Amino acid sequence: MGTISNAEGEIEIQRLPVNSEEHTFNGWTVKYTKSHILHSICRTSEKCKVKSEEQCLLCLYESQLELPHLPEMVFPNNRLILTHKTGAFIEFNALDALRQVCNGKEYIKVEVAYSETWKESRLPENLGQKIKPFDWTFSSDYRGTVHNSAVITPTEERINMEKLKEKEKILFYQELMLYEDELHDNGISSCTLKIRVMPSSFFVLLRFFLRVDNVMVRVNDTRVFHDFSTDYVLREYTNKECGVNELSLPLTVFGDPNLLSPHMPLRTAIYEKITFPATKLESTGSLEG
Numbered sequence: 103m104g105t106i107s108n109a110e111g112e113i114e115i116q117r118l119p120v121n122s123e124e125h126t127f128n129g130w131t132v133k134y135t136k137s138h139i140l141h142s143i144c145r146t147s148e149k150c151k152v153k154s155e156e157q158c159l160l161c162l163y164e165s166q167l168e169l170p171h172l173p174e175m176v177f178p179n180n181r182l183i184l185t186h187k188t189g190a191f192i193e194f195n196a197l198d199a200l201r202q203v204c205n206g207k208e209y210i211k212v213e214v215a216y217s218e219t220w221k222e223s224r225l226p227e228n229l230g231q232k233i234k235p236f237d238w239t240f241s242s243d244y245r246g247t248v249h250n251s252a253v254i255t256p257t258e259e260r261i262n263m264e265k266l267k268e269k270e271k272i273l274f275y276q277e278l279m280l281y282e283d284e285l286h287d288n289g290i291s292s293c294t295l296k297i298r299v300m301p302s303s304f305f306v307l308l309r310f311f312l313r314v315d316n317v318m319v320r321v322n323d324t325r326v327f328h329d330f331s332t333d334y335v336l337r338e339y340t341n342k343e344c345g346v347n348e349l350s351l352p353l354t355v356f357g358d359p360n361l362l363s364p365h366m367p368l369r370t371a372i373y374e375k376i377t378f379p380a381t382k383l384e385s386t387g388s389l390e391g
């Protein structure tokens with residue numbers, strides 16, 4: 103399909119086609135949508151100002167989030183929705199991931215915790231005095247958006263990672279990027295997800311990865327697992343982070359969170375069980391983060 107351009111020759115992202123696939127496995131519908139990066143200039147500002155329900159995606163993001171600027175690359179149409187046969191669901195999307203960016207507090211945390219190696223010059227140039235401090239690393243502890251009819255409780259049960267390593271047929275696989283920022287050439291901040299569905303289960307890995315060059319690294323992982331023979335979903339969140347000087351590893355390892363993560367100390371872990379309603383929902387309820 104061709105792209106649609108306006109007079110200035112820029113692609114109008116909202117009119118581009120959205121890739122989408124939907125499959126059903128054991129009573130679960132797995133749907134993803136995938137499309138282009140969020141545009142950086144609002145071309146319908148008059149309409150966006152007046153009618154909030156007709157806002158363009160950029161204006162929606164700017165009005166919903168308290169961030170003075172957005173990551174360089176945001177994928178507003180990249181979403182994954184896992185719908186239970188009752189209509190309740192778990193969803194992953196960029197807007198909700200960015201809502202979880204800890205404004206202000208997290209910025210101070212990075213600066214103070216790694217102050218030995220911290221250089222003021224690392225701050226993005228145009229930030230500083232003009233804008234109040236915010237988390238320019240876009241660190242998110244997003245664990246997915248869960249329909250409010252599902253019940254989330256702490257659990258002792260763990261995802262059997264060894265079983266996931268067993269060779270099993272992959273019925274469905276997809277990777278989605280939610281957002282990414284290169285921190286003004288000072289590193290990388292990215293939020294991505296992968297899903298695979300096998301005959302016995304599905305598994306989602308949502309990963310926030312941060313590397314502030316020569317300063318620190320952070321990996322926030324959310325693993326969502328469902329064994330089709332059970333009536334619940336397991337969700338595990340882990341936060342790993344440390345100063346770069348705490349790890350004596352080859353430089354190339356710092357570019358790959360898969361290689362890096364096993365060497366990083368665990369700071370936080372949250373283990374949850376998500377139970378879905380027993381009967382079909384009458385209508386779609388509201389969401390909780």
Ligand SMILES: [Zn+2]
Pocket residue numbers: 144145146147150157158159160161162
């Ligand atoms: Zn707009």
